[in-house]
Amino acid sequence: MITTRNDYLARSCCGKHGHIHNMTPLSEEDSKKLFFNRIFGSKDACPSELSKASSEILKKCDGMPLAIITMASMLACQQTRLEEQWEYIQNSLATKFSTNSNYEDMMYILDLSYKNLPRHLKACFLYLGSYPEDHEIDRVELVRRWVAEGFVSDSSGQDIWDVAESYFNELVNRSMIQPIYDDFVLRTISGCRVHDMLLELIVRRCKEDNFLSLVSDKQAMVEVQEKVIRRLNVVGLQGTKDDKVAVNTVGNVAWIRSLAILGELNWIPSLLEFKFLRVLSLHVSYRHDGAIDLTVINQLSQLRYLMVEGDCRNIMLPFQIQGLRLLETFDFSRTFNYSSISLEIVDAPHLSHLIMPWGTRLPDWIGKMKSLRTLRGFSLPVDSLESIIGLGELTALSELHLVYPNGRAGLVLKATWMTALSSSLDKLCNNLKQLVLGPHGQVALRADALSLLSPRFGNLEMLDLQLGHTFSRVPRWIGHLRNLHNLRLGAKQLLQADVDMIGTRLPSLVDLSLRIPRVLTENITVKGSTGFPALKRFIFDCDGISFLTFEEGAMPKLQVLELYSNTKELNKVAPSGLQHLPKLVKFTTNEACYSCKWRRRTKPTDGTLIRTTVFQEPADAVPTRRTFTHDALGRKILRPIEEEDYSSEED
Known part of the structure; x- marks a missing residue:
């Protein structure tokens, strides 16, 4: 299907038996509904004094959804809804719309919205x-x-x-x-x-104001000649030497504050010419063996943002990055073949975000980066305590995503190492909002040492200790994380008391994933009085899903339930009480379980029909009856899931 506003293009693309469908404008009633719902929350809530002005504004929008929603959003953001303001907008539209085409009318509405921006x-x-x-x-x-x-x-x-x-x-x-x-x-x-x-509209405004220059073809190259450019973006000049020509056509690159190249990069100019560069963003790929030389970035004293994405085998960096006192973001997270490069960053007092490819060794100097708010991608070394202890100095951290090394090294961690890690994490409790610890590979790591963590993570919103971490049972300190929104956890056993604790003591929890590698030793009941007042998704990976029961009133906002287990368990008995989940819109069962390694060797069986019988009756009892899914070998869907199914649910 092709969508276009160009009628000639539509006819050119349409085959002999094709059909051109011309979109019709919204009706007056639908226009009012869209307009008033966006501003007032209901199509019947418009004050009488604004009725006339709103009717005239809608008439000018002529049933065009983009125009209606743009005007409505602009009016909804007004601090006051005075009749004079609405009449002013109405009169502005009236004087401009008298002689223009629909396209020009639309662009005028969009431009009016831009002018109304703070x-x-x-x-x-x-x-x-x-x-x-x-x-x-x-x-x-x-x-x-x-x-x-x-x-x-x-x-x-x-x-x-x-x-x-x-x-x-x-x-x-x-x-x-x-x-x-x-x-x-x-x-x-x-x-x-x-x-x-x-x-x-943006491109037009950028040209008029000389705000930025976007070079995507040879015509654009001509336009930037002899201009004073402060922001240059080279896009899509793939497989040619045009990227080199594009930058060479700029009169004086010393004025450029921002340089971004998106596409296949063959060459960049000497960065020494960009004396006042603040932003350098390179989304790169290669078809040759040339190198991209970034060894001079230490001389870009104004640089605040450095992001490189792509294959970094041919990207040259200095061994030590120093002198970039204004640098805020250093992002190499979406690069390849970079983690083995030794890099040291010094004298960067404003560095807030340091993001590297997964598995990059955490350096010993990390404790000096006290302004860091984001630290992601690093692997915790097992042969050094200096970097582990240094983590405790990063008290401004908001996001910490780390991995353990793969291979046997991850299995012989000493108690002193785990104690040092726990001690460092404990020092980050004031500002930390996201904590993710996982293996770099498929390594299982006992995490009972982390059970000694302090429960003082008052601001923590996301905790992921699921992959590679097997607690003996759910640690009690988790019950103190009252602001937690997202919890992913692995434990050897799950008891009723654990479920009760999570449900009652974590009132903000919306996403819960539990991985239990053993058969449950007792029945687990999610009680109506247990809590889970905000939970929207529950992922349960366990050999004992038949031990699970939902009471009436349990998880009142749950929308997605995903159950993972072995084939035998899935063909046994479904969890009880699915009919007590009034908001459930997606229910999935799958035998691809990640808790136990042996399950990856288990071949799927012909249990689809059995499983359909086991789960169909409880699925039919779900009040919403929207979606019922088996694994890839056997699917049964009651109704296709739509984005609206989620967005329409109560927050």
């Missing part, structure tokens, strides 16, 4: 022009680049990174960007897209 959001919005059409823009990358560019102000005394996140959320609320959800159940936003018409 000053602090305009630069952030135009910066989206750095990315090509239909590109999925990573949220974390975007906000870090905003900070590096100086678009985010911390004058209010708030944390600058929190302010940057609020800017992103405000653009989402104004419908200026389309959020991309990496998890429809938890509604977590991983990034965004820009509607093609809004991108046209």
